[in-house]
Amino acid sequence: MLKLIIIFVMLGIMYPQVMQAEELPADPPVITIKAGRFYFSPQQIKLKRGMPVALEIEATDRLHGFSVPELGLRVDADVGRKGRLTFTPEKSGRFIFMCDVFCGSGHEEMAGEMVVE
Amino acid sequence: MKSGIDRREFLRLAGIGGAVFASGLGFDAVAAERRGGAARKLSDFYFVQLSDTHWGFNNPTINPDAAHVLPKAIDAINHLSRQPDFIMFTGDLTHSTDDAELRRRRMHEFKQQVEALSVKDIKFIPGEHDASLDNGAAFQEIFGATYYYFRHKGVHFFALDNVSDPTAQLGQTQLDWLAGELAELHRSANIVVFAHRPLFDLYPQWDWYTKDGKAVLDLLSPFQHVAVFYGHIHQQHYFETGYIKHFAANSLIFPLPVPGSAPKKVPIPWNAAKPYAGLGFRNVHSRQARHAYELLENTIV
Numbered sequence: 001m002l003k004l005i006i007i008f009v010m011l012g013i014m015y016p017q018v019m020q021a022e023e024l025p026a027d028p029p030v031i032t033i034k035a036g037r038f039y040f041s042p043q044q045i046k047l048k049r050g051m052p053v054a055l056e057i058e059a060t061d062r063l064h065g066f067s068v069p070e071l072g073l074r075v076d077a078d079v080g081r082k083g084r085l086t087f088t089p090e091k092s093g094r095f096i097f098m099c100d101v102f103c104g105s106g107h108e109e110m111a112g113e114m115v116v117e
Numbered sequence: 118m119k120s121g122i123d124r125r126e127f128l129r130l131a132g133i134g135g136a137v138f139a140s141g142l143g144f145d146a147v148a149a150e151r152r153g154g155a156a157r158k159l160s161d162f163y164f165v166q167l168s169d170t171h172w173g174f175n176n177p178t179i180n181p182d183a184a185h186v187l188p189k190a191i192d193a194i195n196h197l198s199r200q201p202d203f204i205m206f207t208g209d210l211t212h213s214t215d216d217a218e219l220r221r222r223r224m225h226e227f228k229q230q231v232e233a234l235s236v237k238d239i240k241f242i243p244g245e246h247d248a249s250l251d252n253g254a255a256f257q258e259i260f261g262a263t264y265y266y267f268r269h270k271g272v273h274f275f276a277l278d279n280v281s282d283p284t285a286q287l288g289q290t291q292l293d294w295l296a297g298e299l300a301e302l303h304r305s306a307n308i309v310v311f312a313h314r315p316l317f318d319l320y321p322q323w324d325w326y327t328k329d330g331k332a333v334l335d336l337l338s339p340f341q342h343v344a345v346f347y348g349h350i351h352q353q354h355y356f357e358t359g360y361i362k363h364f365a366a367n368s369l370i371f372p373l374p375v376p377g378s379a380p381k382k383v384p385i386p387w388n389a390a391k392p393y394a395g396l397g398f399r400n401v402h403s404r405q406a407r408h409a410y411e412l413l414e415n416t417i418v
Binding site for chain 2: 067104
């Protein structure tokens, strides 16, 4: 019984907060986010919990990273090479997204917010 | 000449035993070094850690005295009654610029400044502001290797580079080098690691982590006496991962908020009522008789 409980708890801990791409419909709605030194536009995106979505990150000037550490999501985006993340948010809340590829003085403030309702 | 150090605070701290924090590193008075080597007696020493000087930073609302904090700190160190064995700068020596020529000029200016230190054994590692835009090229030209090993009085020091890769990782080449060096050491060896960014996931939402930091900690985890001294977060912070103790240092340019305490990670503006608040450097003393390290946090006045 003890073993069973432990396995159950571990599954609970490891259950993903987003569903990965292979489980998603082929054409979810797309939100485009521009990434440039030192901003994301829009700075805030609103998503519906349980609704599949694709984020396309469009770099305007150089390589940037788009990372949502709390959801384990990240992708690179370079000029002429969009980054794409397709997922279903499974957890409500406010999550910081940020550039995680150092891009100059101002990089530290290159961040935004993902709101899942 | 005024030393630039808050002597009252220093003496007050000394009066309560000299320790802001005794890490309990558990240094043995006699310790074996490399595998197969003879036991060697360890002796007391201390070094100074400075971090995040950001030479070239220019924003008077954040720090109206930016050009003078480093010289004040240097003067303060030169006035310490006993001089440290060596001095370590843990990255972000200069403030980032896209202009490669200006980057080098700032580095040369910084180097010229620190030549005023009485202690001539000065060591450097890069921060992302120094190295991430050119993969460490200018840093290597002016300061030398971005990661290296040295030994001092029986303690094994590893200076790591987790910034020359702009994605904030050491990379496999450096990890292999570290693994090879550590393989030579006894599990009881006394190890000190210097890095710019935290090696554990301090607050990834603010980019306060190292992408392959876990691989470094896995390599260090078999050792019982490990301390990591780092910068990047512009404030003191203490954390343990297993036997490994992690100590973040104050900056010499501006403080940053406590992780997660503010909506955004932005510098704390200058407070005219408390100038230089949150800025400083530290003395790191090894106390063999007490089997501990002591950190003395020095403020600038």
